[in-house]
Amino acid sequence: MNLDEAHDLIDMLLDKVDQPYFTDDEKNMFIDQAISAFINGHYQFYEQEQVSRDALASFIYYSAKNNTDDTWEVSTARLPDNYVHLIQISLVYNSVSYSDGNQAKIVGVKDFYDRLYSSDPFNKATTEDPIAYVRQDATSTYIGFSPSIPAADTDVTNPGKYRYNCLVFKDHSECFDNNPQDALKELYQREIIDITVRKMIGNIEGAGIQFQQIETEQSKPI
Structure with missing residues (x-):
């Protein structure tokens, strides 16, 4: 999966939950955050689980x-x-x-x-x-x-x-390289995309909750 295909997959997953549009730069920022979370998450189990050692082999x-x-x-x-x-x-x-x-x-x-x-x-x-x-x-x-x-x-x-x-750390351009030989395996790319989408949805929902709290405070009588 290259970066354009990753962006398309993100759009498809976000459309399922009726989320707003993100620019490619914003998607890349969230992908980089997800890559960090992917590395840190598997590192916790690196010594215990072969699954995590396999996942981090490219890093x-x-x-x-x-x-x-x-x-x-x-x-x-x-x-x-x-x-x-x-x-x-x-x-x-x-x-x-x-x-x-x-x-x-x-x-x-x-x-x-x-x-x-x-x-x-x-x-x-x-x-x-x-x-x-x-x-x-x-x-x-x-x-x-x-x-x-x-x-x-x-x-x-x-x-x-x-x-x-x-x-x-390898950023979005390295993990989703146009050359399949240099890119991360698709199994791990999809795991990173899943983390990316959760972060994007969480960001929007978090902002929505914060907006609702502000609206509630402003609507209170003086």
Whole structure:
């Protein structure tokens, strides 16, 4: 299904409930809101349900990087600008292969710093049990992790490495691309359209209720 077909389907579904006309730009805005709801809804069940993992497969972004600097350790990894949720990050401290990495436990910022500066040796992060959290500054989003991955050897034969998977946002033009190979599967497109229509109807009904409340207040005697 491409974007024009998605717009036609929205019109048909809205006509069934006698809703007013929406411009294409307004439809696209609601579709983008629905895509966010689709991602967040399935993310809640990502670890438990294969259905949700299948639904989000097209939104997964993968990155892997060696620390080729022979001087500095690395303790952060930058996330893409359209980042939504972190799924996993693994860290390699002393091996050539990414497959030998240790999965970092993703924690909140308070837990991260509590463990980072803990004097309890059983509570501190280790290379066998690393930790990570997501942090933001004014312009970017990063993964912070501990322990830091080591600098490369002087001959760059054994650098530290990280590898992560995250969910990223794709807008209406990507999910409903004219090229079927690039678009989301129609099964998930239709789920997004259903969410879109519910949001559009809810928006109109919400505005109608608000209008009725204003009318009621204005009609009250002074």
